[in-house]
Amino acid sequence: MATSESELTAEVIASFGNTTDPRLKEIMQSLVKHLHAFAREIRITDEEWLFAMDFLTRTGQMCSDVRQEFILLSDTLGLSSLVDLINHSKGDDRATEPTILGPFHVANSRLLNYGDSIVTRSLTEGEPAIVRGRVVDVDGNPISGAMIDVWQTDANGLYDIQESNDVSGNLRGLFKADADGKYEFRTIRPVPYPIPADGPVGKMLRSVSRHEWRAAHIHAIVEAQGYRQVTTHIFDKESKYLDSDTVFGVKESLIKEFVKQPDGNLLLEYDFVLVKG
């Protein structure tokens, strides 16, 4: 029966003392400590608390099979990038840096051949581009047979699974590195796009004068037997929002240049470097 704020916090922490699972006990006690520290630091008012309850409720009720508003909230508060840093530090300075997975990955994309295009929709506009490079280990040795799973938005800023028409598979593909570790595919230059901003998270961003845009990027998951899988992006050096990506996914080492070729096509060359393990 607490009579002060610190006594109350201690009492709540103690109420989790009988938790059988030691990890769950640690998590809940740390959660209460930090949640109470937050409320005490800002001297939260009754109205602010009630607003928070309503905000969280609206966020939950915005979620559906095709929308995860809590993950958007986690993304825009930098929590998703932090979870990524905590769990996927690259382990070797020479290796490709990881970044967030995002909500638009699809398992089991089509397996394509070396040099194929990932564009399946004839209406697709955008600047044609070739992406190529090698999958290598930290010493530069090729990793033959590595699998490269890539996905990006169309020129309209939408992933296939966000579109009302059935364009499933558009701008996705799975590639296998050849005997020299080489891969190559055709695509269009990625464009910046806004995260879904018609819900509570979009409203939050506007109320704090933040924009809802992500810098242009191509997603990739690269894996090979005997190596650590890496989930990453390739960012376009010319893109807007590299300095203010709204989900904090940009890393210096992941920014690359699309170079105009004599034939007018764009070429981006990028080697994925995997760590053994």
Place this chain on the structure above:
Amino acid sequence: MATSESELTAEVIASFGNTTDPRLKEIMQSLVKHLHAFAREIRITDEEWLFAMDFLTRTGQMCSDVRQEFILLSDTLGLSSLVDLINHSKGDDRATEPTILGPFHVANSRLLNYGDSIVTRSLTEGEPAIVRGRVVDVDGNPISGAMIDVWQTDANGLYDIQESNDVSGNLRGLFKADADGKYEFRTIRPVPYPIPADGPVGKMLRSVSRHEWRAAHIHAIVEAQGYRQVTTHIFDKESKYLDSDTVFGVKESLIKEFVKQPDGNLLLEYDFVLVKG
């Protein structure tokens, strides 16, 4: 473009730097600081993060017109009681201590007369009791005309608004203190009751070996012109769970005794003490 956890936290905090409303800016920056500190302290895993996203989503989707699962979560994490302590410290040691409002208050209860019963349902079981006392200032002077709004569960542990039958108004009432500040009403002895435990919060409580019970109490909001309103409970001294009320609402000074009278009835005497302001 952060390369370390602390750099990332700093970058996210800075992203709220253009917030026009200084209070909102303070809240969001403090939120990010404490949220990141929590994730870093427990070294949250990918799976735990995903579980948290799903837990919050399920909590939001449990909410409806008659159920507020996020407030239950706030209650069971001691946040609601903390918000109460931060905002409603009584200001004078002689005054009645406040405690949480809870989700079962109804505006505009019926105005009853001195001595009336708040029980409206003939089927109600439970031990008949009289509650009476005075509303006074911190020097013991009567506050004539003070309004006392009371509500409690029936003997089945349910508030009227939780019942499937229409029993609205049962075990609720509004009383006006007389010229001597006196009030009196008839009721039944309150019983301990479980918070709604068929959702994510109930599951959480079970997973950490906590029970879902509140100690027996009568709610009251007391107000009078020229005095600070107090929202409080009167707890039954004989109740179970006084030491482990699952929403952390019990305060020593609010525990009172139902005394058996020569006629067999129970009598609880309690004076509400208000602070000027």
